[in-house]
Amino acid sequence: MNQGSLRRRFAIGASVAVMLALVAAGFGLTGMFETSVRSRAAQELRSHLRILAANVRVLPGDILILDVEPPDPRFSAPFGGLYWQVGRGTRVELRSRSLWDETIALPPPQGGPAEPRVVEVPGPEGRRLLVVTRRVFIEGSGREPVRLAVGLDERELDVLREGFLEFMVPALAVLGLLLVGALSVFVSYGLRPLDALRDALAAVRAGRTRRVTGEFPAEIRPVVEELNRLVAAREGDLARARGRAGDLAHALKTPLAVLAALGRDVEAAGRAEGAAILEEVERLDRVVARELARARASASAGTGADTRTGHAVAPAAIVERLARTIGRLGGDDAPAVEVAIDPALQVGVDETDLLEMCGNLIDNARKWARSRVRVAVTPAPEPGFVQLRVEDDGPGLPEDGFDPVRGRRLDEGVPGTGFGLAIAKDMAEAYGGTLTLGRSDLGGLQADLILPIAA
Structure with a gap:
């Protein structure tokens, strides 16, 4: 793998990781926002519920009345998004103007009379409501508790969530671009020592220097040291190969000279074998010279695909x-x-x-x-x-x-x-x-x- 590919892999990997992290962060932030908004809405509904509990009473004749309604104007507007109702058992005896002629379908009561519950139920016009309900005992109502309920149209929560998303998504996109840019700069800076190492190796290959030199981080120095050991070992192998080629040439020179002299003596004696001996000795001499030259050139050039290894001659x-x-x-x-x-x-x-x-x-x-x-x-x-x-x-x-x-x-x-x-x-x-x-x-x-x- 070349360095450009390594840099691209780092950049692509880091970008994908940043995007996945931002997507996860987006879902997490949205969930936290929704939880916070629902908690805030439930707290507001409990405040309205306390007002209802403080102002509901029973008149003679077992009639429920509410002295003071919660002040929020949405309770007065038909289907205004905020609703309350009061009743006993399954009966709804009082309700906000916003409910018009509908009621909040509450689930069966659970727990003790003072237990407040937060539930989601269908509401007017088929919308979902976030409802806080509670049962209280009021003087004059006998043993039957009065059930209070205040509900909020979840459409208002949806509007808040959409507004949050409209702000968060562009913000996360800008943050993602900034992080990807920062990571690209970091990767480029972090891989800069590899650029220096590549240039140093190119100098060794071109013959401008004999060793890899330069200032490298501590993490790269062991690689540089091993590369220099490898270069030194290759130089030693090359020197030994040249030495062996020279030794072989020297070892063959004397026997060939002796054979040539014997051939000349045989030829001088008038025997036809002398010319054949001289011809074969000369042929052997040419073959040896060629093979030694080929071996020396192969040792100098190396065996890699790129034969320009450490030489620069004019x-x-x-x-x-x-x-x-x-x-x-x-x-x-x-x-x-x-x-x-x-x-x-x-x-x-x-x-x-x-x-x-x-x-x-x-x-x-x-x-x-x-x-x-x-x-x-x-x-x-x-x-x-x-x-x-x-x-x-x-x-x-x-x-x-x-x-x-x-x-x-x-x-x-x-x-x-x-x-x-x-x-x-x-x-x-x-x-x-x-x-x-x-x-x-x-x-x-x-x-x-x-x-x-x-x-």
């Missing part, structure tokens, strides 16, 4: 040094070497491997050129790669489709192992590059070496 200095060497080796007969290289270009290849690849290509061009060798290094058509082109004005490739990179020599009279192009091809492929051959506009061979650009 081809300009190497090509110019090789051009001067050709001039010294060939003397007056050396071909003219034309060099056109952007000095700012760098390839992600080990310097020794680049020297061997360029040396093989340029030396091959020198051997076959009549008078001109041209070397150019430019950005390759494929992004992320550099193209090194070596051309000569020699005979070029034969017309029979022969592939020199397979290691056969075109002319036994030309010195060399015949494996230079094959070695250069193997080494280029070890770094994720290619080597292609074609006809140059100079008339000879054109070799295009494609190598990854330094990261």
Whole structure:
């Protein structure tokens, strides 16, 4: 998972968590508000109930009257939303004007006479009422208690709840946006050390530094230390691989030299086996040289998908040094070497491997050129790669489709192992590059070496 994905996962996860928390908070606040409103409404109804209890009395003839009605004007307006009634048993003997000709359908009484109850019952016009009811004994009413009830239309509670929601939902939405923004800033700031670690690793991969360096939080330092140990271990493995390749080459040099000497002695004695021995020794020498070069290049390039691992070399200095060497080796007969290289270009290849690849290509061009060798290094058509082109004005490739990179020599009279192009091809492929051959506009061979650009 890359870091951008990690940041997105954190941001999305945090946003979802914030939204779920706000939704839960919205339900919780709404429930708390409704509980508080209902409690407040029940308290108000109890106040009206106390007024009724204080002002109801029984006249001679067992007639209930109410001296003073509760003062709230809603009791006087028909279906005004606030209602009261007084009665005994199942009879309703007194009621508020707001009830008009209807009554509050109370449930059967429970508990003692003084017990107040809060219930929900159907009311006028089919609306739900929040009702507080109580039974009291009044002088003159005998043993039958008087039942008082005060009810409130729950529509008023619904209006209060809707008003609360109209205020709460936008407030929670704004709060959610602020929290998501704050979390995004926090995630970006919290992952900043990973950005620094990524840049430090890129510097190590590009060869600008040998170790991961920088200021990191305590939580990241153990990772940095382990990465540096890993880099050090890889360097040790690379050094040992190079050492083993060199030891193998040295160990094979003497036996091959002895075999070659024996072959020459046999050939000098006039025996036909001598030429066969020399041919096989030379073939073995070429194979060993190629395999050692391939092993060294693979060890330098690594085995990952991204082969630009810790190297940054400018081809300009190497090509110019090789051009001067050709001039010294060939003397007056050396071909003219034309060099056109952007000095700012760098390839992600080990310097020794680049020297061997360029040396093989340029030396091959020198051997076959009549008078001109041209070397150019430019950005390759494929992004992320550099193209090194070596051309000569020699005979070029034969017309029979022969592939020199397979290691056969075109002319036994030309010195060399015949494996230079094959070695250069193997080494280029070890770094994720290619080597292609074609006809140059100079008339000879054109070799295009494609190598990854330094990261």
